[in-house]
């Protein structure tokens with residue numbers, strides 16, 4: 001019998017498909033939108049050059065930002081509906097930092113997505129691009145809003161090494177602000193950052209778990225062509241091996257509350273630009289490896305947190 005409560009398919013972690021089935025009653029897909037914004041770590045206001053792994057703002061499948069948001073959404077929705085006619089479609093503002101603009105512009109972006117029939121909105125951003133007024137605008141939208149907040153690591157030494165140009169304390173400030181406004185938050189972390197060992201990655205999950213986020217995306221660091229990370233790789237950066245990544249992810253899951261939705265547990269980048277680690281292109285094998293390892297160890301999400309539901 002599966003010991004994990006938030007599953008109906010033998011998974012031992014709280015998958016996004018489980019969450020979508022139980023929240024929306026079926027499949028949900030994201031229409032990726034490029035709102036044409038930049039990032040304070042690219043335009044020089046906090047830093048320049050971006051995080052070492054940044055590939056133009058993490059938006060892989062985006063349309064031209066000159067196309068109006070409603071049109072981008074409609075195009076994405078028809079593409080999705082060709083294959084999944086009954087799926088709900090949410091608008092995902094993914095490229096760069098999507099609250100790095102005036103409150104008026106943010107409100108207009110969100111309302112445009114709401115008016116063109118999105119079932120929900122996800123907004124990817126950094127904690128240092130939030131303030132009281134923007135949090136109020138995000139919370140005023142009448143369809144479900146998730147803020148996807150980049151943390152990557154709780155270790156400021158690593159944050160400096162990867163040119164993140166923001167600290168864990170700043171992340172905590174942005175996180176609390178969003179919580180105070182009742183917003184749903186999905187936090188992104190990355191395994192395999194330069195200079196980090198397994199214990200440091202577990203510490204990131206441990207501290208994140210105490211915040212009880214609504215969702216977490218666990219990423220593997222991808223070395224992408226043309227990024228500063230490619231230079232670090234040429235100079236000797238060693239990517240995680242597949243078995244290492246699987247082991248770390250399984251142990252991180254033990255530290256995250258069972259209610260937290262694991263919205264991603266392996267990378268999903270542009271394969272044509274991937275330099276390393278090449279094993280990560282086989283996503284099915286990584287996901288299967290995580291399931292297998294959890295069964296071998298008889299472990300599951302939140303196992304180390306105690307509590308009745310985890311007994």
Ligand code: SF4
Pocket residue numbers: 039040041042049050051053054055056057058095096097126150
């Ligand atoms: S915060 Fe995001 S968009 Fe900005 S440089 Fe880093 S990865 Fe790129």
